[in-house]
Amino acid sequence: MxxxxxxxxxxxxxxxxxxxxxxxxxxxxxxxxxxxxxxxxxxxxxxxxxxxxxxxxxxxxxxxxxxxxxxxxxxxxxxxxxxxxxxxxxxxxxxxxxxxxxxTTKNSEFSNKDYLEARLSFSEGKLVNEESEGVMMAWERPLMEAHAKAVCCGGDDILNVGFGMGLVDTAIQSYNPSSHTIIEAHPDVYARMISTGWKEKANVRIVFGRWQDVISELGQYDGIFFDTYGEYYEDMREFHSQLPKLLKPGGIYSYFNGLCGHNAFFHVVYCQLVALELAQIGLTTQFIPLPVRSCLDEKTWEGVREKYWQLDTYFLPAAQAEEETDN
Ligand SMILES: C[S@@+](CC[C@H](N)C(=O)[O-])C[C@H]1O[C@@H](n2cnc3c(N)ncnc32)[C@H](O)[C@@H]1O
The missing domain is CATH 1.25.40.20 (Ankyrin repeat-containing domain)
Structure with missing residues (x-):
């Protein structure tokens, strides 16, 4: 051979x-x-x-x-x-x-059931599960700030799915939106949101539960950010199928683009795939390249089981819904 x-x-x-x-x-x-x-x-x-x-x-x-x-x-x-x-x-x-x-028929269990039932530990630099897998890490702060900027420039009503360490939500708050809705499914994360005062913020509405279960309680938004954990691409696709209802005309959608973050070519394939699928529901996607090499070194991953990101450039997706036309 x-x-x-x-x-x-x-x-x-x-x-x-x-x-x-x-x-x-x-x-x-x-x-x-x-x-x-x-x-x-x-x-x-x-x-x-x-x-x-x-x-x-x-x-x-x-x-x-x-x-x-x-x-x-x-x-x-x-x-x-x-x-x-x-x-x-x-x-x-x-x-x-x-x-x-x-x-194919859907599995009755959902993808991240084990994650949502296990305990989490919080520290300054990271949020990890019982297996020391990084759920969220502070090196992503500049990326989260860029995501917040992207979704907040679409208008005043913002939705974030997945609170994690609250990095993107803290950045969203700096734009002082009229309404800022946060969906979070993990009880430990939710408890931390409460103890750190997120419920008292005048423009914040916290919806506790899996996005899949609470979607009917949501309204329409100018900016939406999606960053969950332990879910598959199929789950994200399902979320995308809800965007025509959730995103206002002209609104901006973005997501944490960690798809295939260990292989540069697979990553490009998935960027193209998402852009094509979003185009089918009327969204035009741009990818903004952000160098991330300087955010990461070997120390970053100490105490974390797996390096979930290994590429030098992060491609921040900004997908815009079609504007409403008069006729
Ligand atoms: C990677 S973290 C989000 C990090 C966040 N972007 C930040 O800036 O800190 C993912 C979060 O999504 C939550 N999550 C996972 N599955 C979810 C679901 N189906 N619905 C809502 N939240 C979910 C996790 O509990 C976790 O808090």
């Missing part, structure tokens, strides 16, 4: 087609390196070979032993054609997967 790797690396599309026709496995991965023909082709910039392999069923998202996929190599080497083909393949595959999962 290493013949496939050699042929892909050389960029010989004709020979590769023949090898596949003769039974060669396009999804082969070398057992010791994890190298796939797709990675070999993307690394060398052979776009026709990349196309042949994808058409023959090579998975766009296979990782080698260093945790990188074909798109990562194409991106780093500046092979734009390969990058575009792989991005398109990734977005299409995830769109199809999403459609398929929407057709």
């Amino acid at each position: 290493d013949a496939l790797l050699d042929t892909a690396a050389r960029g010989d599309a004709t020979e590769l087609r023949e090898l596949i026709r003769a039974g060669g496995d396009a999804s082969y991965a070398n057992p010791s390196t994890g190298l796939t023909p797709l990675i070999a082709a993307a690394k060398a910039g052979h776009s026709e070979v990349v196309r042949v392999l994808l058409n023959a069923g090579a998975p766009w998202n296979a990782l080698d032993r260093s945790g990188r996929c074909a798109g990562d190599y194409a991106m780093d080497a500046g092979h734009q054609d390969c990058y575009d083909i792989l991005l398109d393949a990734g977005v299409k595959a995830e769109l199809v997967l999403g459609a398929a999962s929407r057709q």
Whole structure:
């Protein structure tokens, strides 16, 4: 099977087609390196070979032993054609997967039931669960301030889903909105909101519960921020399906963009996917690049089980609903 790797690396599309026709496995991965023909082709910039392999069923998202996929190599080497083909393949595959999962019956348990039932510990720099997983961390403060700015420039009625350490809500308060609604589902976080005086703020309304369960109690907002924990992309998609009811015309929606925060190419695929899905409900999405390297060092993650963010740039999503037209 290493013949496939050699042929892909050389960029010989004709020979590769023949090898596949003769039974060669396009999804082969070398057992010791994890190298796939797709990675070999993307690394060398052979776009026709990349196309042949994808058409023959090579998975766009296979990782080698260093945790990188074909798109990562194409991106780093500046092979734009390969990058575009792989991005398109990734977005299409995830769109199809999403459609398929929407057709399967829903699990009766919700995604983050265990998280919501477990105890949390709060400290200056972080909020962690019993497994020392970071629920929220102070390094995100500049990002939360930027999110608050984005959603507050849409108008005066603001909704935030997920209080965590209250970083985004503190920043939202600095814009003194007319109304500031906060949904929070975890009892420990809710108790802390009460003990730190959030209930006494004149413009704040706290809704305790899962957003899924309290959505009917909500109104319409000029700015909405979404940042929960322990939920899947499917949950966020479900939230997005409620945006036409929740977001006023011209309003701004933003979310914590931690999707695939460990892999640069997967992250780009998910940015595109969300933008496409939001476009289907009439929102136009921009991603504002924010450098985050300076917010993070090895010390940041001390005492936290997993680095949930490993990229140098954060892409802050700002999605605007269509303005109302007169006719
Ligand atoms: C990552 S933290 C939010 C951090 C916040 N943006 C900040 O600036 O500190 C996620 C929060 O969402 C809450 N949460 C998780 N699932 C939720 C749900 N389904 N509905 C409402 N809140 C939820 C968690 O308890 C947690 O407080």
